[in-house]
Each structure stands twice: as C-alpha cells, then as structure tokens.
Amino acid sequence: MALDDLKKERLKKLENIKNLGVDPYPATTKRNQVIAQARETLGKDAAVTGRIRSLRLHGKITFADVEDESGRIQLFFSQTELPDKYDFLANLDLGDFLQAEGEVFQTQAGEKTVRVKNYQLLAKSLRPLPSVWYGLEDVEERYRQRYVDLIINPEVKKVMDTRHKIVRFIRSFLEDKGFVEVETPILQPIYGGATAKPFITKHNALDTNLYVRISDELYLKRLIVGGYEKVFEIGKDFRNEGIDRQHSPEFTQMEFYWAYADYEDLMRLGEEMISKLVKEIHGSYKFKYEGMELNFAAPFKRIGFNELIKTHSGIDLEKVSSEEELLKDIKGKGIKLDLKGVVGMGPLIDELYKKVARPTVQQPIFLIDYPYEMKPLSKRKEGDSRKSASFQLLVMGYELVNAYSELNDPQEQETRWREEMNLAKKGLEEHQVLDEDYIRALEYGMPPTAGFGLGIDRLTAVLTGQHTVKDVILFPTLKPESKKNKAR
Numbered sequence: 001m002a003l004d005d006l007k008k009e010r011l012k013k014l015e016n017i018k019n020l021g022v023d024p025y026p027a028t029t030k031r032n033q034v035i036a037q038a039r040e041t042l043g044k045d046a047a048v049t050g051r052i053r054s055l056r057l058h059g060k061i062t063f064a065d066v067e068d069e070s071g072r073i074q075l076f077f078s079q080t081e082l083p084d085k086y087d088f089l090a091n092l093d094l095g096d097f098l099q100a101e102g103e104v105f106q107t108q109a110g111e112k113t114v115r116v117k118n119y120q121l122l123a124k125s126l127r128p129l130p131s132v133w134y135g136l137e138d139v140e141e142r143y144r145q146r147y148v149d150l151i152i153n154p155e156v157k158k159v160m161d162t163r164h165k166i167v168r169f170i171r172s173f174l175e176d177k178g179f180v181e182v183e184t185p186i187l188q189p190i191y192g193g194a195t196a197k198p199f200i201t202k203h204n205a206l207d208t209n210l211y212v213r214i215s216d217e218l219y220l221k222r223l224i225v226g227g228y229e230k231v232f233e234i235g236k237d238f239r240n241e242g243i244d245r246q247h248s249p250e251f252t253q254m255e256f257y258w259a260y261a262d263y264e265d266l267m268r269l270g271e272e273m274i275s276k277l278v279k280e281i282h283g284s285y286k287f288k289y290e291g292m293e294l295n296f297a298a299p300f301k302r303i304g305f306n307e308l309i310k311t312h313s314g315i316d317l318e319k320v321s322s323e324e325e326l327l328k329d330i331k332g333k334g335i336k337l338d339l340k341g342v343v344g345m346g347p348l349i350d351e352l353y354k355k356v357a358r359p360t361v362q363q364p365i366f367l368i369d370y371p372y373e374m375k376p377l378s379k380r381k382e383g384d385s386r387k388s389a390s391f392q393l394l395v396m397g398y399e400l401v402n403a404y405s406e407l408n409d410p411q412e413q414e415t416r417w418r419e420e421m422n423l424a425k426k427g428l429e430e431h432q433v434l435d436e437d438y439i440r441a442l443e444y445g446m447p448p449t450a451g452f453g454l455g456i457d458r459l460t461a462v463l464t465g466q467h468t469v470k471d472v473i474l475f476p477t478l479k480p481e482s483k484k485n486k487a488r
Contacts, residue, residue: 006128013091014124020088024124029099036070038104039112047101048073048114049122051151052094062089066098074113075100081117095125143476156471162281163460163472167234169280170254170454173273179230179256184219186212186236190435193217193377196239197430199249212238216255217377217451218438221406224259224449225441232256234456245468246398249477252456261450262405263389267366270393270401270452271298274364274459281463289396289462292362300393302366305353312356317371318386323348341429344420346373364395376416376432378404400459403452410442 017024031049038046050066050073060079065072075098079086092098100119107113129152142149142156149156171181189208191198193215202209216233223231234254241247258265278285278296285297306317314333320326323345330337330352337351349371361367369387372380378388390404407413417434424431460472470476 003128007126010093010124010126010128013093014126017091017121017124022088022121024121026120026122029120029122030101031099034070035066035068035073038114039071039073041104042106042112044104045102046104046114047099048075049099050097052092052096052098055092055094057089060086062086064092064098066100073104074107074111075116075119076113077116077119081115082119085119092121093125093128095127095129097122097125140478143470144478144481146474159460159464159466159472160474162464163456165281166277166460166463167254167456169277170273170456171234173276174230174232174256177230177269179232179258180228182220182223182228182231182233183235184213184216184223184233186238188213188219190433190437192432192435192438194237194239195376195430195432197241199238199240214239215453216253217257217453218435220255220257221446221449221451222438222441224257225444225446229259230256243477245470246458248457248469248473251469251473254454254456255451257406257449257451259447259449262448263391263403263450266403266450266452267300267302267391270403271300271366274393274400275300278463287463289465290467292396294363294395294462296364300364300366302368302391305367305370305387308357308361308367309349309353312360313352315352317349326352341427343426343428344373344423346371346376347423347428347430350374358394358399359397361394362396364393364400366391367394375404376420377407377413379407395462398458398462399455400462401452401454403450406446406449406451408442408446408449410439413442414439 014024029049030047032047033041035048035050038048048066048068050068052064053067053072054063054065056063062077064075064077066075077086077089098119099122100114100116102115102117104112104114130148131152142153175181187201187203187210189210191211191214193213194217196214198214199212200209201212215237216235220231220233232254234252236250237253238250240249243249275285275296275298278287286293286295288294310316313335315326315329317326320329326345326348335352335356337355339348339351342348342351368391369381369384370390370392372378372386372388375388375390378390381387381389388404391401392399392403393401407416414434417432420428420431421434457469457472461467461469464472466472
C-alpha cells in the first residue's frame with residue numbers, strides 16, 4: 001500500500017476515535033514507573049506508557065509490544081478482561097503512544113507481560129514508521145528526519161548517549177581541576193579567535209551588522225585579563241565553510257584558558273583528560289576505529305611539525321625563507337595544491353600540511369612547533385622565534401585539539417593582525433581581523449596564559465566509531481529539502 005493510502009487509513013481511524021468521544025491527544029497520563037522497572041514487578045500492578053512497536057490481533061486476544069526509553073514490554077489484551085474497550089484496539093497502529101495498566105506476569109515462553117485491565121490512547125500516529133533505511137538518498141533522510149532515525153535505529157541513540165557522557169566527563173574533569181564554566185557572546189561585533197569565514201546577521205534595533213562567532217577565544221581571554229585564572233566554555237561555534245566528514249558549519253567546541261601556564265602544561269593536562277576519557281568510555285586506553293587499533297595511553301608521542309612535513313614531502317621548512325621559495329620547492333616535488341585564495345607563507349604551509357602530512361597520521365600524536373606564521377594568536381617559542389609555542393592533537397587524520405601559549409604582547413598582536421589584513425588585500429580568503437577592543441584589553445595586561453580548543457564532534461566521532469561528524473550531531477546542517485520530498 002502506498003504511503004498516501006496508509007496515511008488515509010490512519011486519518012479514518014483518527015476520525016473514528018473522535019466520533020467515539022475519545023481524545024486522541026490527551027494532556028495527562030498516569031505513569032508510576034518506566035518499563036524497565038515494571039519488568040521487575042512480577043505479580044504486581046503497573047502502569048506503563050510507550051510507543052507501540054508491534055501489534056498482533058488474534059480474534060478475542062491481542063498482543064502488543066510497547067517501548068519507552070528504558071526498554072520494551074509485552075501487553076496482553078483480552079475481550080474477557082476488557083469487554084467495553086476491546087473493540088477500540090482496531091483503531092490502533094504501530095507508532096501510537098499508549099498507556100496500559102494491569103498485573104505483570106510471565107508467559108510460558110518467559111516473556112514479561114502486562115495483563116491489561118485498562119488502557120488509554122495517548123497520541124495517534126498519522127505516519128507509518130519505515131522498517132529500515134537504505135541507499136544514499138535515505139542517508140540524507142536519516143539526518144533530516146532524525147526523529148525517525150532515533151526510533152528505528154537504536155545504535156543512533158547509543159552514539160548520542162555516548163556524546164552526552166563525553167561532554168559530562170570533560171565538564172567534570174575541568175571543574176575538578178578548578179576551572180570555572182562561563183558563557184561568552186555568540187553574536188559579536190567583530191569575529192575572531194580563528195581563521196575562518198563568519199556568518200553575518202543584522203540586529204534591527206541596533207541597526208548594525210553582527211557576526212556569529214567562529215571561536216570563543218578572544219572573549220575568554222578578556223576574562224583572564226579581568227582576573228579569572230581558569231575558565232572554560234562548551235558551546236556552539238559557526239564557520240561559513242564547506243561541509244565534509246570532518247567539517248560542519250555549526251559545531252561544538254570546548255575551549256579552556258589557564259593563567260600562569262604554557263603549552264607544555266596544556267599537553268600534560270590534555271593527555272591526562274583525553275586518556276582518562278577514553279578509559280571511561282571504552283574501559284581501556286585501546287579501541288578500534290575504522291579497522292585501526294588506537295592507543296590513547298599517556299604520554300602521547302610528540303612529533304615536530306617540520307619533521308612530519310619533511311618526511312612526507314621532502315621539503316625542509318627550516319631551509320625555506322620565503323613564500324616564493326616554498327612555492328618553487330612544492331612545484332619541484334610535483335605536489336599539486338589548490339591555492340585559490342591562498343596568499344602568504346602561513347596559509348601556504350597549511351595547505352601543504354593538509355595535503356601531504358595530516359592524512360598520514362593514525363595514532364594519537366601531539367604535533368608541536370608549528371611555524372609562527374600559522375598561529376597569529378600564539379607566542380613564539382623561546383629559543384626559536386620561527387616556531388610557535390603550540391601543538392595540535394592529531395588522530396586518524398583528524399585535528400582534535402588546537403592549543404598554544406597565548407600571545408599577550410598587545411603591540412605584537414596588533415602587528416600580526418595587520419599583516420593578516422594586508423594578505424587579505426592581496427587575495428587571502430580566510431584571514432583574521434584586527435579587534436581593537438581586544439588589543440585594548442591586552443594593554444591592561446594579561447598574565448602568561450595557555451589556551452586549549454577541543455572539537456567535541458570530531459572527538460565523539462572517533463570514540464564512537466563514526467566516519468563522519470554528521471553521525472554524532474543530532475540535526476546536522478543540510479541543503480534545503482526539495483519540494484518533492486517535503487510533500488511526502
């Protein structure tokens with residue numbers, strides 16, 4: 001039967017229910033325990049509620065399975081027990097919500113069952129549930145109609161529950177270390193804290209354009225200026241960029257900032273937090289992701305940025321002194337890069353790194369000592385001013401963490417930003433901008449500080465074995481639904 005015909009059948013039942021004087025969507029219900037608890041009350045009465053997942057009519061008796069978040073239980077209806085309400089069962093369908101009261105017993109087959117002596121329809125379902133998702137088109141439908149995906153694919157909810165555990169663990173870990181959770185603006189007059197394109201909106205009352213934040217960083221560091229010494233935020237950031245297995249325009253990030261600490265302190269704290277998290281989720285520091293056994297036991301291996309680039313491209317960045325020279329070396333090695341909108345030494349090195357080096361990393365490593373041109377907000381490394389006091393945590397080609405000792409010299413920070421804006425005039429698409437208020441904050445003085453940013457979506461994808469971050473985001477960003485699909 002076609003979908004439209006099935007919907008018509010359900011609408012007829014809905015009309016019949018109303019004609020019988022029954023409210024198909026009552027406002028109140030009676031629920032004295034969840035199904036998992038009811039299953040443990042043999043010989044006692046229970047009132048269970050849930051969605052009908054199976055319905056089997058056999059003349060004067062009917063069996064049904066109802067499900068709530070805690071589990072399933074079988075219901076047994078008999079015309080003898082329900083002389084006035086038994087015929088009403090013909091109005092029920094899979095997907096309806098039902099409340100049932102009665103004694104819990106166990107069938108000869110060992111099935112925990114409620115012998116129903118009273119029941120009530122709680123919500124009529126007007127669309128039949130699909131039995132299974134399949135094909136590429138249905139992958140998009142799964143993301144778009146996540147409410148259905150959750151109903152028919154139990155594994156999806158397990159992934160989302162694990163995401164909750166991950167966030168809860170990180171929050172608890174940081175609070176135990178003395179960090180204070182704060183909230184900073186999502187709408188900002190100037191975007192900053194990362195190199196990315198922003199979304200732009202307008203506030204009508206103020207008659208001004210605002211940017212949806214690309215990072216929490218600059219506001220969190222303002223709090224360090226103001227006297228906080230350990231702060232963190234877990235929240236949404238937004239970047240107007242392409243969508244792929246690692247990127248979503250709307251994503252969740254955790255950032256913390258720690259006064260009187262440096263990037264070495266961050267590496268120690270970071271590997272402690274993440275290794276303990278892995279142990280909490282998997283019961284071991286080792287687990288498999290896409291066929292590879294990963295080992296998150298601390299300490300994590302450290303590899304220098306130049307070492308990784310040299311190994312996989314043959315180019316020694318320490319012997320390269322200009323953008324032109326690096327372009328020549330890249331061409332000489334036969335490496336093909338998409339350099340549209342890429343201007344300047346830092347962006348060029350970044351494109352080279354993403355092409356030849358990052359995809360090769362499998363086991364978790366700290367990639368350290370990035371060229372300073374790649375990190376406009378980072379201090380230079382003491383003893384080697386060509387490098388930044390920074391690192392990223394990489395695993396299976398993912399950048400999970402970006403962290404560094406924060407640049408707290410207002411004059412150098414302004415110079416770095418003006419250099420970025422000059423590159424923008426030459427054609428650099430993604431660049432940082434000058435935030436004069438942040439410079440003013442630094443001029444009041446910010447103590448030595450270290451900052452740490454962690455991508456919650458990417459980390460969750462790795463820890464739950466998902467290939468794309470879309471599978472760990474409840475409602476990922478998608479292109480608009482076609483009129484044809486909307487009508488279905």
